[in-house]
Amino acid sequence: MVNGETKLVKRVDSILREIEELKAIFILGQRVIPFLEELFHFVREVGPMLDEINKSLEESSNKIPRASNQLNTVTKTTEVATTEILDALDQMSLKFGEMKGFINVMKQSYEKQKKIAGRIGRYIERGEFDKVSKNWVKFYTAFKSLNGFDDILEKLSDVKRDADNIMVALQFQDITAQQISAINHLIESVQEKLNHLLGKLGNLDIKKDSSVSSRNVASFNPDAEYDRTGAKQKAVDEILNGIIERDEEAGDRASQEEIDELFNKSEKIKSGEGDVNSGNF
Amino acid sequence: MEDGKIRFLVVDDSPTMRRIVINALKNIGYTDIVEAEDGKDALAKLYSEKIDFIITDWNMPNMTGLELTRAVRSDPNFANIPILMVTTRGMKQDVIEALEARVNNYIVKPFTPQVLKEKIEQILKTV
Numbered sequence: 394m395v396n397g398e399t400k401l402v403k404r405v406d407s408i409l410r411e412i413e414e415l416k417a418i419f420i421l422g423q424r425v426i427p428f429l430e431e432l433f434h435f436v437r438e439v440g441p442m443l444d445e446i447n448k449s450l451e452e453s454s455n456k457i458p459r460a461s462n463q464l465n466t467v468t469k470t471t472e473v474a475t476t477e478i479l480d481a482l483d484q485m486s487l488k489f490g491e492m493k494g495f496i497n498v499m500k501q502s503y504e505k506q507k508k509i510a511g512r513i514g515r516y517i518e519r520g521e522f523d524k525v526s527k528n529w530v531k532f533y534t535a536f537k538s539l540n541g542f543d544d545i546l547e548k549l550s551d552v553k554r555d556a557d558n559i560m561v562a563l564q565f566q567d568i569t570a571q572q573i574s575a576i577n578h579l580i581e582s583v584q585e586k587l588n589h590l591l592g593k594l595g596n597l598d599i600k601k602d603s604s605v606s607s608r609n610v611a612s613f614n615p616d617a618e619y620d621r622t623g624a625k626q627k628a629v630d631e632i633l634n635g636i637i638e639r640d641e642e643a644g645d646r647a648s649q650e651e652i653d654e655l656f657n658k659s660e661k662i663k664s665g666e667g668d669v670n671s672g673n674f
Numbered sequence: 675m676e677d678g679k680i681r682f683l684v685v686d687d688s689p690t691m692r693r694i695v696i697n698a699l700k701n702i703g704y705t706d707i708v709e710a711e712d713g714k715d716a717l718a719k720l721y722s723e724k725i726d727f728i729i730t731d732w733n734m735p736n737m738t739g740l741e742l743t744r745a746v747r748s749d750p751n752f753a754n755i756p757i758l759m760v761t762t763r764g765m766k767q768d769v770i771e772a773l774e775a776r777v778n779n780y781i782v783k784p785f786t787p788q789v790l791k792e793k794i795e796q797i798l799k800t801v
Contacts, residue, residue: 557701557787560694564784567688568762571733612687612735617762617783625764625782626789632769633780 442593449590453583460579463615467572470619474565477621481555481562488548488555495541495548502539506532565619574613680798681706681723685716685730685739686760691783695729695760698787702794713737717745720752727794732761732768743775756797760785 509532516524682704686692692709699707708723710716712734719725728746730739737745739759746752756778761768764782772780778797781789 560697561784561786563690564694567686567691567783570688571762609735611738612733614733614762616765619784621784626785629764629769629780629782632766633773636773 445593446590449586453586456579456583460576463572463576463579466618467569467576470565470569470572474562474619477562478559481558485552485555488552492545492548495544499539499541502535505535506539509535561621568617568619571613571615571617575615575617578610578613578615679706680704680726681708683708683710683716683719683723683725683728683730685710685713685728685734685742687712687731687734691731691760695790698790699729701787702791704794713739713742713745716742720746720755725752725755727797728755728757729760730757732759732763732772740771740775743772743777747776754801756801758793758797760790 509528513525513528513532516522516528682699684692684695684699684707686695689711692711696707696709699705708719708725710719713730714737716728716730717737720728728742730742732739739761743757743759746755746757757776758779758781759772759777760781760783762783769780778801779793781793
């Protein structure tokens with residue numbers, strides 16, 4: 394009987410323990426479930442955010458090679474224009490040297506003429522007219538040798554052409570300024586994307602450098618290029634001339650089809666299919 | 675245009691480019707020149723000075739050369755002023771847009787003083 398009671402008590406104790414364990418499990422469950430729910434929500438929210446981060450990083454990283462290419466273009470443009478300016482300056486310096494040579498020869502001839510003229514004057518005063526006539530021949534020979542003016546004028550016109558070339562080359566400054574503005578714009582848009590992302594992740598913010606003013610997109614041409622072949626102007630002129638002629642004939646403006654036709658013609662010229670003398674600068 | 679002297683308005687946001695255009699104009703004999711740094715400034719100059727000829731860049735802050743052209747053409751007082759666009763833009767669509775806005779002629783940068791001279795003479799023959 395005692396044995397039977399003991400067994401029963403042990404069994405009840407065991408059941409009570411199991412109930413306690415179950416209770417503990419339920420309590421743990423009650424605590425864990427909201428956490429799991431929160432975790433589930435987090436994962437659900439993080440998915441699109443990761444997608445967005447991925448997209449933004451992809452977009453941003455696509456812009457970096459473009460910025461890098463633009464920087465290469467700036468470097469190239471600067472190098473080409475600087476070389477052209479230096480070449481023109483070399484030519485000018487050479488021509489100044491040549492002109493100096495011509496002027497020196499002319500100066501010597503002038504000094505010689507001055508001397509002979511002085512002598513002639515003295516001979517006239519003394520009435521030694523046979524010497525006057527001899528010296529006059531000398532004077533005339535020296536005068537005839539004074540023929541550097543045309544050479545100097547020619548050199549001056551060459552120098553003017555070199556100066557014009559420098560003025561053309563200096564336009565690279567405006568072109569590179571537009572290329573750099575395009576790079577600034579790319580960098581600013583990457584910065585904006587990163588700011589937006591960091592803001593989403595934890596209200597972090599990259600401070601924008603207030604000294605850098607963001608330029609209006611309309612204030613620069615990202616495709617600006619330093620092309621001195623004259624091909625672009627030629628293409629534009631084909632269009633303009635076609636339209637002007639047509640306006641004169643018909644009294645109205647050209648249609649889109651006609652402009653397209655003219656442009657196709659110009660593009661053929663640019664690609665070398667047509668005959669054109671490029672390099673009209 | 676007084677006594678055959680043409681007063682030019684040179685519009686460009688780049689001081690270097692303004693100087694280059696002015697220098698080229700002076701070299702070809704035009705010395706009466708007014709400057710503006712963008713379209714807005716150009717419009718103000720147009721109202722305050724007597725201008726006969728506009729040479730404008732396209733890409734500028736505040737007001738582009740294209741917007742300036744449209745503004746000028748829509749004002750009956752200035753609708754017939756010759757406008758020469760001098761720009762880095764040389765794409766087909768750019769030329770079409772400029773023509774639609776009614777520029778008189780178009781130069782692609784970089785340009786030579788000779789091209790500038792020819793274009794000005796071409797415009798002056800027709801106006």
